[in-house]
Amino acid sequence: MHQTPRDDFCRGVWYFIGYMERILIGKLGEHVGETVSISGWVDVRRDQGKMVFFDFRDRSGKVQGVVLPASPAIEVAKDIRNEYAVRVEGVVNKRPEKNVQADRQNGDIELEVTAIEVLAKAEPLPFDMSVSGFNLDLTAQLDHRALVLRHPRLQAIFKVQNVIIDSFREYLKSQDFFEFQAPAITPAVAEGGAEVFEVNYFDKKAYLSQSPQLYKQIVMTAFERVFSVNKIFRAEPSATTRHLTEVVSLDAELAFIDSWKDVRDVSEETVRYILKEIEKRCATELSLLGTKLPVMIEKTPTLSLTEAQEKIFAKNGRDVRGEKDLNPEDERELCAIIKEETGSDFVYVYGYPTRKKPFYVYPNPENPEFNEGMDLLCRGVEWLSGGRRINNYDQLMTHVKEWGMDPEKISMFLEAFKYGVPPEGGFAFGAERMTMQILELKNVREASMFPRDMNRIDQLLTGHPSETPEK
RNA sequence: GCGGCUGUAGCUCAACGGUAGAGCACUCGCCUGUCACGCGAGAGGUCGUGGGAUCAUCACCCAUCAGCCGCGCCA
Numbered sequence: 001m002h003q004t005p006r007d008d009f010c011r012g013v014w015y016f017i018g019y020m021e022r023i024l025i026g027k028l029g030e031h032v033g034e035t036v037s038i039s040g041w042v043d044v045r046r047d048q049g050k051m052v053f054f055d056f057r058d059r060s061g062k063v064q065g066v067v068l069p070a071s072p073a074i075e076v077a078k079d080i081r082n083e084y085a086v087r088v089e090g091v092v093n094k095r096p097e098k099n100v101q102a103d104r105q106n107g108d109i110e111l112e113v114t115a116i117e118v119l120a121k122a123e124p125l126p127f128d129m130s131v132s133g134f135n136l137d138l139t140a141q142l143d144h145r146a147l148v149l150r151h152p153r154l155q156a157i158f159k160v161q162n163v164i165i166d167s168f169r170e171y172l173k174s175q176d177f178f179e180f181q182a183p184a185i186t187p188a189v190a191e192g193g194a195e196v197f198e199v200n201y202f203d204k205k206a207y208l209s210q211s212p213q214l215y216k217q218i219v220m221t222a223f224e225r226v227f228s229v230n231k232i233f234r235a236e237p238s239a240t241t242r243h244l245t246e247v248v249s250l251d252a253e254l255a256f257i258d259s260w261k262d263v264r265d266v267s268e269e270t271v272r273y274i275l276k277e278i279e280k281r282c283a284t285e286l287s288l289l290g291t292k293l294p295v296m297i298e299k300t301p302t303l304s305l306t307e308a309q310e311k312i313f314a315k316n317g318r319d320v321r322g323e324k325d326l327n328p329e330d331e332r333e334l335c336a337i338i339k340e341e342t343g344s345d346f347v348y349v350y351g352y353p354t355r356k357k358p359f360y361v362y363p364n365p366e367n368p369e370f371n372e373g374m375d376l377l378c379r380g381v382e383w384l385s386g387g388r389r390i391n392n393y394d395q396l397m398t399h400v401k402e403w404g405m406d407p408e409k410i411s412m413f414l415e416a417f418k419y420g421v422p423p424e425g426g427f428a429f430g431a432e433r434m435t436m437q438i439l440e441l442k443n444v445r446e447a448s449m450f451p452r453d454m455n456r457i458d459q460l461l462t463g464h465p466s467e468t469p470e471k
Numbered sequence: 472g473c474g475g476c477u478g479u480a481g482c483u484c485a486a487c488g489g490u491a492g493a494g495c496a497c498u499c500g501c502c503u504g505u506c507a508c509g510c511g512a513g514a515g516g517u518c519g520u521g522g523g524a525u526c527a528u529c530a531c532c533c534a535u536c537a538g539c540c541g542c543g544c545c546a
Contacts, residue, residue: 048509049502064506082496099504107506127482128495130507135483139538195545211546236545237472243545328542382546430546443539455538 020089026060028106031092038063038111039119041150042084044130045077052077056088056111063106065090067113076116082129083122083150089115138443145450145458156285158449160278161435165229167277168250171270177252178223182212182230187409195235197245208233211428212251214413217360217389220253220424221416227252229431239454241443244432246452252386253426260362260372260388263425264302264348267376267384271346272296278438291440294345294378301338304351305370308334324353332380350374350387359403360396362388362425372425381437386427393417 020037028036040058047053052074054065065088067077080086090113101107126144127136134151141148148154169179185199186209197208212230219226232249252270257263275293278286286293303311309321312333320330326349338347351370354363361373373387390396396417400407407414435447445451450458 046505046508048505051503053505124497132507
């Protein structure tokens with residue numbers, strides 16, 4: 001263990017029972033019969049009168065500690081409350097057969113406590129933090145985010161999110177993609193559509209980036225295969241369970257493709273890898289949250305928008321043929337049909353009306369009314385979108401004009417395409433929405449550690465009584 | 472932005488036109504095998520805010536603020 005001044009200090013105050021190296025609670029099973037030292041929090045105290053039980057918690061898990069009447073620590077134990085930070089010494093014992101809790105971590109052992117040092121006291125908790133008693137309004141959760149993050153349920157959500165982001169990176173790096181950082185402050189609106197936040201930029205106006213799209217394409221023209229993990233910002237006046245104003249966007253773009261299907265394949269394998277890693281690394285978290293991962297079969301079904309609409313019509317006669325997009329009901333129905341037909345929870349839909357999508361999306365040469373943009377749907381919701389982009393400079397300029405854009409404002413982007421850009425495409429998805437949908441959470445804000453939405457920047461705008469200035 | 476619902480103890484909720492209760496948390500007492508420990512006692516609320524109707528309301532009406540959900544828009 002790395003020796004720090006703090007460790008020396010502890011050794012000084014700890015001499016009366018002897019300083020020992022900290023063992024993580026998750027590893028205690030390997031130390032049965034030994035005297036060990038752990039550090040962590042008091043998850044819960046159960047005072048039996050003469051003897052006191054604790055659940056201690058650290059980043060690796062929980063263990064029961066028992067303080068027997070004869071223990072030198074019994075007096076301290078009586079005064080300790082939930083969430084005290086403590087250092088505890090004791091002997092790791094096998095539990096008697098009748099006391100084994102087979103279904104929980106360390107259920108076969110317990111720590112017979114011989115000493116407790118209080119590292120920090122804690123105020124009484126403002127709500128029930130116990131695993132099963134935890135039932136807090138999302139609003140209250142967000143008001144108490146600093147504390148709630150200690151709860152296993154919350155930690156499970158963000159561990160899964162970590163794995164999503166990590167494995168997005170890992171997979172693309174394994175495919176020789178180059179990671180870059182896109183700027184958050186941008187000079188103009190990239191795509192139109194979504195509302196943007198304006199910032200005062202010295203004596204000029206600038207905007208918070210709502211997508212790294214154009215930068216991603218610029219960097220691709222130099223590095224061929226690129227990705228970024230970036231914050232993006234949307235000023236949508238939407239107060240729903242799916243909207244945040246600040247989002248982690250996972251973006252990728254690749255050159256030298258033959259068709260949009262190459263983009264589909266890379267995105268499919270990326271999602272497949274992410275799911276596989278979650279399954280491998282988050283078994284505990286998934287079971288705690290009570291969710292099952294969606295099924296991705298060998299080859300994810302892929303339909304054109306028209307085919308999807310035909311399928312919906314054929315299934316129940318609801319005619320959405322000719323609509324410009326699938327509405328949420330269509331998406332749910334299509335996913336249900338595909339699940340029934342193939343067992344796949346995923347389905348790609350491609351070929352949207354060209355005019356409905358941004359200027360850079362590649363129109364199908366055989367039918368320019370429709371483009372080579374695609375969405376990946378899962379469990380009735382859009383997870384990812386992308387497709388082939390226009391790489392020909394003249395075609396791009398035509399679209400810029402048709403879409404009513406000012407070429408001056410994206411001149412840096414256009415310059416890249418003036419000098420030999422091969423066929424290319426890319427895709428993007430939001431880390432919070434993917435987390436929400438994988439874990440079947442009811443509200444995106446559960447999937448964002450410090451969510452920003454229309455009404456909230458932490459506690460500042462909540463109108464919480466204690467935060468509201470007196471008039 | 473539109474529509475619906477909600478606002479009562481620290482948290483989750485209940486009740487009632489005659490000024491409020493429970494569970495958990497908190498304090499005290501009891502308990503040597505608990506594991507959301509248990510048992511007993513106690514403390515804790517000008518019922519979001521402002522008006523109005525009423526002999527009287529937390530309850531009814533109006534306004535306002537805040538929140539949640541759905542739709543729209545979006546990803």
